[in-house]
Amino acid sequence: MLNRRWLDKELTVFLSLWLLGVLSPTCSEEVLTNHWYVELHEGGEDNAIKVAKRTGFSYVSPVLGSNTEFHFIHHAVPHARLKRSIYHNRQLKNHPLVKTALQQTGFLRSKRGFKPLPNIPVSEIKLQDPDINSILNQHKDGKLPTDPLFPKEWFLKNVGQSGGIAGLDLNVESAWEMGYTGKGVTTAIMDDGIDYLHEDLRNNYNAKASYDFSSNDPYPYPRYTDTWFNSHGTRCAGEVAAARDNDVCGVGVAYDSRVAGLRMLDQPFMTDLIEANAMGHMPNDIDIYSASWGPTDDGKTVDGPRNMTMRAIVNGVNEGRGKKGSIYVWASGDGGADDDCNCDGYAASMWTISINSATNDGQTAGYDESCSSTLASTFSNGKSTLRDAGVATTDLYNNCTTTHSGTSAAAPEAAGVFALALEANPNLTWRDVQHLTVLTSKRNRLFDPYLRHHWQFNGAGLEFNHLFGYGVLDAGGMVDLARKWKPLPERFHCTAGSVIKKLSFGTNDPIRLEIPTDACRGSKNEINYLEHVQAFITLKSSFRGNVVIHLTSPMNTTSMILSQRPNDDDFKNGFTRWPFMTSHSWAENPKGTWVLEMTMVSGKGSSYDTGTFFEWTLVVHGTKSEIYQNQDGDTDKHGKLYNIKRRHADYRFK
Template sequence: MINLIIWKYRTILAVVVLFSFFGSQQTVGEPVEVLTNQWLVELDHPGGPAMAKQIAKRTGFSYVSPVLGSDSLFHFKHKGVSTYRRKRSIPHSRVLKAHPLVRSAVQQTGYVRSKRGYKSLDSILANLDFKQPRRIPTDPEFHKEWYLLNTGQSGGTVGLDLNVLAAWDAGYTGKGVTTAIMDDGIDYLHEDLRHNYNANASYDFSSNDPYPYPRYTDTWFNSHGTRCAGEVSAARDNNVCGVGVAYGSKVAGLRMLDQPFMTDLIEANAMGHKPDLIDIYSASWGPTDDGKTVDGPRNLTMRAIVKGVNEGRNGLGNIYVWASGDGGPNDDCNCDGYAASMWTISINSATNDGQTAGYDESCSSTIASTFSNGKSSSRDAGVATTDLYNNCTASHSGTSAAAPEAAGVFALALEANRNLTWRDIQHLTVLTSKKNSLHDSNNIHKWKLNGARLEFNHLFGYGVLDAAAMVDLASTWKGLPERFHCTAGTVAETRSFSFNKSLRMTIDTSACAGSENEVNYLEHVQSFITVTSTFRGCVTFYLTSPMNTTSMILSQRPKDDDSKNGFTRWPFMTTHTWAEVPRGRWTLEVVMEPILGLKSNMETGVFKEWTLVLHGTKEAPYKDQPASKDRHEKLFMVKKHHEAGVVFE
């Protein structure tokens, strides 16, 4: 086990460097600024909630809560200010700033965050033939849960599922693990959820109370969180609906999506809520999936996530699971700063016959896939799970459905080994995910081997999660060497490009060899790029490693007609070079690709800067891991590859 204290402070130091890149980012292409009735207030010295409450009362504000557990940062609201407005409330800010104990007061801007995959599907084929290969759950809707056991129902491919029954047979149900559903609330009175509901870890950040029950609407729009929760922790053999992936685990509700606009304060407080009670945070939302938005977490939210992976779970690190997005082939999840973050686990989805759904986004930061819609001869079949008011549904869909399935698998792994860090979970995901029957029906994105002999696909990452393989490997996992962050180099020169003139730039790096930040084996790779163009959606980026692995770190986005903002030090991330050795020449190719139907063929762009940052270990990551060829094929292969020194040729 690595020295967590040393690792923690090295990581925090690296994050400070990364903030200089990421922290300057703002939403690109967002609408006119919206202001809220919420303020971030910083006291001149730590005074705790008691002092903050006194200041709020004397200045006409309402005290809400501390921010990220701080004694000097607080969330205030003002009832006399409209919830959303176009102009800043300068007089109210002045009142706060005039208080002798207040260092700063910042009115919070509002921005849109969208649930992913809330779609109403028609009725699903029912009463399917079902054979029991082993003792299976008796829940009445289990036969519809093809993502747990695919017997070919709804036109699926037999055996293409999460392989959870084998994990259950091994005794793992997620016991002792809590997953927080950051969403629009949870129906914690539901018969399939109430016994697995963790009230102590739950909170309503929309109403500021400890009861995150969904707000009623005629359309049942606020059923999103309840559906996600059922996928994780729905009870087994209770004659209600189906069963969760980790039916022995607990689920918490963090209600924060049920409002027209999100703020940095609400997001940060949700992602930093009870980090030692919550193991996994599951998010099935993000910036608008419209194919033209470039957006990500603001400063406080990023700090909350980084604090979670460094300090949460008593230093082991919280696991943040993110739905990759529902923008379809016209979007790219590397333009979503949540899904593309190395601190989160980006999960894409597949249908039950191994294809991507029409709404799936793809990007090089996606690490693995689970399932969303199923295919049938007549219409799509959704994911069966719990619904509001003690109901069941078979119409949950989108990458919204995929993320909580992954959270459930990770809960099983944490039960198998309570010492797993957030990094261990990512490595286990890479090493145990399977190609299975996943394929690109358009035959564009093929399965490839990277330089460490790991198979990946641009659509599916390293494959579909395999619960049985993950708990098996987790049970004997020994931990990882310390992680380092190396700035490999920067190309800073103004160069133009167009349809007939691509750019090709290189960085030759020793990967910080001989320094305290030496990286010999890769995990994540980030390219911070600044570029503008007359039509941003035409711009594509390709990154090639010294071991000749090419990642498309930005794909074409036909709806993105931005001609002003471009990208400013935006961190495009890839997981495709996992376990490779980074020393040598890295190549970035900037290509302006024509868009079908676009009238002009005279689009041009200006490249300004590229900084390459490498994240990984100095020591071979798997040298202490026991591995057998028949049980741990990927690990065995990569370990032998590293031991043979082939990667250094």
């Protein structure tokens, strides 16, 4: 369970570091919305409604269930403007019950993977896969789902269809054979709505846990557009919980689980209040929150959650699911090799599980971002020159599709696997799910076709890859380990040290910094076994996208915590205490000297770019006690980790 002292006392320090970074806007002009955050001296919903009515506002809802903080909207104010409405702010602040009133900034959030697969000439389409008959035969025997699109769901059972590699899938069949199908688990799809009338979803739809934060009503049905742009959430929902054996579309990873719709993306600008209320919605009814969106994937945006949203996430991991912690699953991003998901404060958060994607033949997709915070991978689409290369799932208005793609498709698959694990062991905490992900994900046949990122072992003997994290999720392995999983030791965090000085660096002229640490030895926060590592960094440069940063642990594991982003031409903002995160040193001992190397690489900009370093603070998170001492019934002190990993590698390829 989570250490309450850590949350209550020390989290304030961490959040101050985080928020000073993410609240530095990267856009030149601030956009203001017609939404307001209002805090009252005297609480109560009745008081909030009275204040709203008296000042000309409309009452929306409490903020994160608070008795004193509320969300107001003013319908006479434009949805977006460039100046704060002084008059309306004054109207609120002059009311004797109002303590604070803050007009909400608007910002952009983009759906991951809304990129139609290319049109392939008929002459190039492969009309029949030679291996498909093996799936069809099993259909007839009743061993596998009979849904019409199941043979095309190669991410569930890959027999080589659409040019894939047989066996490269989520291994859900093993979990299903053990009797786990997601019963009793609810996943919230935070997106543009869900077609909850769809025949493949309606029986698994959790209406009680659903809400429309765009229209402020309990019916998160997608808004119609000619382009079907708002099909995104419906497609993601089908991947998790499409029903089995009903002759409609395909089948979900956790086909007996339930999905809730949290409609919040379909509006001109996002606000902190809308994000926060979505991520904190009914945390004891929703187990998993799946997000296939984030800051714009343009290769130059540096952005993340604001104040209220961070409060919602922290409250979720602290209080959600009966204090076991809400599970937040995040798509790593579709910015491709020119972007880095460590510049996405959602995917790079230690409280979310960042999921990247792979194709059906084991490669990274061309749109995949890479970063050291990615924990694992699932699948997005196959080879575009073959028929049904995308992910088969539900679509708007009772339709089906085989063209869903992007890391949008990857995150819901992971949510489905986690739903299977939660059914196997409902007592799993948010940390348990991350540990199970690390220990049971597989290298399988995943590889980088460009040979830039190789598989390597960290100091604790865990194999990882900068693109794929710890490998592709294995539902069978995760469920098997989950059902006998025992509670983890208490988690702490330790500020390991800081370097605060002004240093210059430039193109091919790096700087090297060191922080020796005892990881708070002898204190209540002592850490001997790592989980997450954060480097809060402040710098500016003449071309931010050419800054590359590596962090090396005392056990000699090097993480690239920032890669080159050639489209990021920022020369003003830089990074302000930005929390770069790595999961690559998982289970290592943090004691010793940490090394930060920072340089400007050649690229766009001038022939010689310069940078100025100001601050680096190292924060390590983990346990004092041996991290896997209770797992698997193993008493060999030095062999626990290896034995756990080895036993659960038997489900599929190592």
